[in-house]
Amino acid sequence: METLGNWRKSSYSGPGDGDSCVEIANDVTRVAIRDSKDPSCGTLLFPTEAFAAFIEALKPSPAV
Numbered sequence: 365m366e367t368l369g370n371w372r373k374s375s376y377s378g379p380g381d382g383d384s385c386v387e388i389a390n391d392v393t394r395v396a397i398r399d400s401k402d403p404s405c406g407t408l409l410f411p412t413e414a415f416a417a418f419i420e421a422l423k424p425s426p427a428v
Contacts, residue, residue: 368396371403390415 368389377385377400385400395415397408410418 368394371398373400 368391371387371389373385373387387398387400387403389396390412393412395410395412397410399405
């Protein structure tokens with residue numbers, strides 16, 4: 365299976381945290397995630413809509 369290029373790390377991944385992070389790459393139809401410590405270990409692929417729903421579910425609920 366073809367893998368995506370243009371891998372990037374979280375903006376929260378700073379000095380000292382650089383190899384304890386995941387990397388992400390995306391195109392119009394899918395999002396790929398891999399471990400930055402060992403990128404050759406494997407890649408998880410998700411449909412774009414499913415990944416967007418996952419990220420939305422991680423956001424905290426507004427305070428009432």
